[in-house]
Amino acid sequence: MNSSQDAKRPSDSAVTLSVLMGPGDANLLGNVHGGVIMRLVDEAGALAAMRHARRSVVTVRLDSMSFLEPVLVGDLLQLKATVNWVGRTSIEVGVRVEAENPITGAHTHTNSAYAVYVALGEQGRPQEVCPLLLETDEEKRRWSEAETRREHRLQQKEEKAQEQKRP
Numbered sequence: 001m002n003s004s005q006d007a008k009r010p011s012d013s014a015v016t017l018s019v020l021m022g023p024g025d026a027n028l029l030g031n032v033h034g035g036v037i038m039r040l041v042d043e044a045g046a047l048a049a050m051r052h053a054r055r056s057v058v059t060v061r062l063d064s065m066s067f068l069e070p071v072l073v074g075d076l077l078q079l080k081a082t083v084n085w086v087g088r089t090s091i092e093v094g095v096r097v098e099a100e101n102p103i104t105g106a107h108t109h110t111n112s113a114y115a116v117y118v119a120l121g122e123q124g125r126p127q128e129v130c131p132l133l134l135e136t137d138e139e140k141r142r143w144s145e146a147e148t149r150r151e152h153r154l155q156q157k158e159e160k161a162q163e164q165k166r167p
Ligand SMILES: CC(C)(COP(=O)(O)OP(=O)(O)OC[C@H]1O[C@@H](n2cnc3c(N)ncnc32)[C@H](O)[C@@H]1OP(=O)(O)O)[C@@H](O)C(=O)NCCC(=O)NCCS
Pocket: 057, 058, 059, 060, 061, 086, 087, 088, 089, 090, 091, 116, 118, 125, 126, 150, 153, 154, 157
């Protein structure tokens, strides 16, 4: 059982991954594949969740992603992952993706995404995680927006389960 004394701040687990985009990440026109970016979003998000839980985690939900600007070969992709919300065993992480042209220094916000992870115990079953300590107004706003998204996700999950039961 975790107590509030074990609580961690979002900054305790926040992660920034910096990855140089190469030709193997892109199509023939030099645009980086959306799937490459999604994989890195999941990696950055999972790392933040693992650092919060200090356990293995699995992705239970990766929200739909829009790609606002192209990412090009030669860009330095920066993925900033921060824990927004924690439940009993699940953790929502927000990931902001920026592309930097290392020559001009120009930064582009290419997309943002939310992912939910579940911490696993030794038997591979969901395991309780420590609470999130909210200090700033921005952290409180993120928590409350994440709660709304969680309700929506669980409602969608329930609707899908009902659909599957229909003959
Ligand atoms: C993640 C997994 C262990 C959850 O198992 P489960 O039997 O649904 O467990 P629970 O019902 O206890 O749910 C665990 C938590 O996930 C949350 N959850 C489950 N489905 C969810 C969804 N679609 N969206 C958001 N949260 C969800 C639950 O609300 C619960 O959160 P809480 O403990 O904070 O309240 C199981 O679904 C699984 O193994 N999925 C495959 C994961 C995977 O392979 N990912 C890709 C590679 S990492």
